[in-house]
Amino acid sequence: MTATLIFLLLFLLGLFLALRPLLGPKEPFPEPPRREELLEELEVLKREVEALEGEEKKLALARMVELERALEGYRPPEPRPFNPLPVALVLGAVVLLGVGLWRYTLPRLPGETTVTARAEARELKALSDKAKKTGAVEDLLAWGRKAFELGVYEQAAEAYMEVLKKDPRNVEAVRRVGILLFLSGRPEEARLFLEIAQHAEPMAAEGWLFLGNLYFQEGRYQEAIAAWERYLEMGGEARERVQGLIAMARAQAQGGKDGKSVYQARCAACHGARGEGGVGPRLQGNPILKAKEAVREIVLQGRGTMPAVPLAPEELSALLDYLDSL
Ligand code: HEC
Incomplete structure (x- = not known):
């Protein structure tokens, strides 16, 4: 992903550099009038100045001086020299980047870039x-x-x-x-x-x-x-x-609330893995299992040497169901 982004940025940069001469900034000042136009205006003034008088003549003379100065300072704009080397370099880089992009990133499988x-x-x-x-x-x-x-x-x-x-x-x-x-x-x-x-x-x-x-x-x-x-x-x-x-x-x-697991975890050590008896009496086939309330009380309160075994209500009812199946 990052590689693609970097490629893309470089590609855009290359494109920008290649196109820059064409996008060059506009001249900041309006183009000066062309030489011919200035000359023409000067000719007209020269012809007419003799016929003018007073203030108008002064203005015309001043304008003539202005025009002559402008003509002296006038130089036709030099053509921008064309240097093919940077353009070629940039184009080469763009092509290389394009090939790289194509070669390494398309098409993509998830998680792979190679x-x-x-x-x-x-x-x-x-x-x-x-x-x-x-x-x-x-x-x-x-x-x-x-x-x-x-x-x-x-x-x-x-x-x-x-x-x-x-x-x-x-x-x-x-x-x-x-x-x-x-x-x-x-x-x-x-x-x-x-x-x-x-x-x-x-x-x-x-x-x-x-x-x-x-x-x-x-x-x-x-x-x-x-x-x-x-x-x-x-x-x-x-x-x-x-x-x-x-x-x-x-x-x-x-x-969990699975009755068998509760039995394995909390009772089996004393009553045997299948209720066959051990430290505690046999539970398999024990008639006391029919009296659910009694069993519930024995478990929660303990009896004799059997300690109380605190259980959540769901665990206890899952356990009682499991004892039925012994
Ligand atoms: C630390 C050992 C121990 C654990 C653990 C234990 N018991 Fe007991 N259990 C005994 C002993 C010992 C007795 C006999 C108590 C007595 O009558 O004096 C007994 C008695 C019982 C009885 C009465 C049996 C009868 O015939 O009177 C039941 C029912 C019983 N246990 C169920 C359970 C269940 C269900 C669990 C698990 C939640 C459990 N016990 C956990 C030791 C244990």
């Missing part, structure tokens, strides 16, 4: 032209893949939608359309496409990645974690980032 961006743009254009000409699924896929890889998402969407028109069961196109929908902020539709794609063969790691992102956004942390774990199992490349995402989802789930 020569390779141009080469890639050309390649993408060639793929798009070919796909539009033949309309073959293979060509459309090649175009869509390149556009997706380069982050030119409108073109990727166009290509993959065309594929789906020709071959609605193309798993790659279903998945990529799902991802593109997610990226364009339409999670509902995205989930439809991604869930279909991830239950069909061939699966691809990236599908699990985006499905995980989607579930996470919807607050379905356990499902997000499961999807991301599938991503890692399939050898997805963004290992570290996804491991970080999983850790984050786990933390969210702990603090």
Whole structure:
């Protein structure tokens, strides 16, 4: 961006310098009358002065002196010498800058300014032209893949939608359309496409990645974690980032209002991971769970050696629902 601006400024400067002789400032004074006109006036005065008298004669003589002085001082304006060197230099610079602009900045892909961006743009254009000409699924896929890889998402969407028109069961196109929908902020539709794609063969790691992102956004942390774990199992490349995402989802789930997570975080240490009992009595199949009010009170007030466990109302009701399912 900055480079373009600098180029543009230099270009305008060059243009200004090249054109300056033509735009030169106007003479600050009116052009003096031409020599012939002065001579003519002088001749007329000379002829008439004899016939004049008094004040008029004085004025005419004074005017004659004035004219003669003006004629003496008169020099025809010298023509401005033409020096081709600076003009040539400036024109050369303008041409070079123009070539530079064309070579390095057009056309642009987002975030790229290099020569390779141009080469890639050309390649993408060639793929798009070919796909539009033949309309073959293979060509459309090649175009869509390149556009997706380069982050030119409108073109990727166009290509993959065309594929789906020709071959609605193309798993790659279903998945990529799902991802593109997610990226364009339409999670509902995205989930439809991604869930279909991830239950069909061939699966691809990236599908699990985006499905995980989607579930996470919807607050379905356990499902997000499961999807991301599938991503890692399939050898997805963004290992570290996804491991970080999983850790984050786990933390969210702990603090979240999901009953199972609340149990894992606040009760499992004493009552066992599945309520099978430990320090505290077995909860699985425990008839006391039918008496929700009693459980609510035990949790909030504690009982015997069990400490009170302060919980927010939503957490408590999510927890009670979860205990029912034990
Ligand atoms: C520090 C360990 C500890 C934690 C944490 C704990 N409990 Fe307990 N819980 C106990 C013990 C010990 C008892 C038995 C208390 C008694 O009857 O003296 C008990 C009793 C209970 C009972 C009554 C069981 C019965 O048969 O009478 C319920 C229900 C219960 N706990 C639910 C929970 C829930 C739900 C949580 C999580 C919010 C929880 N507890 C957290 C230790 C714990």
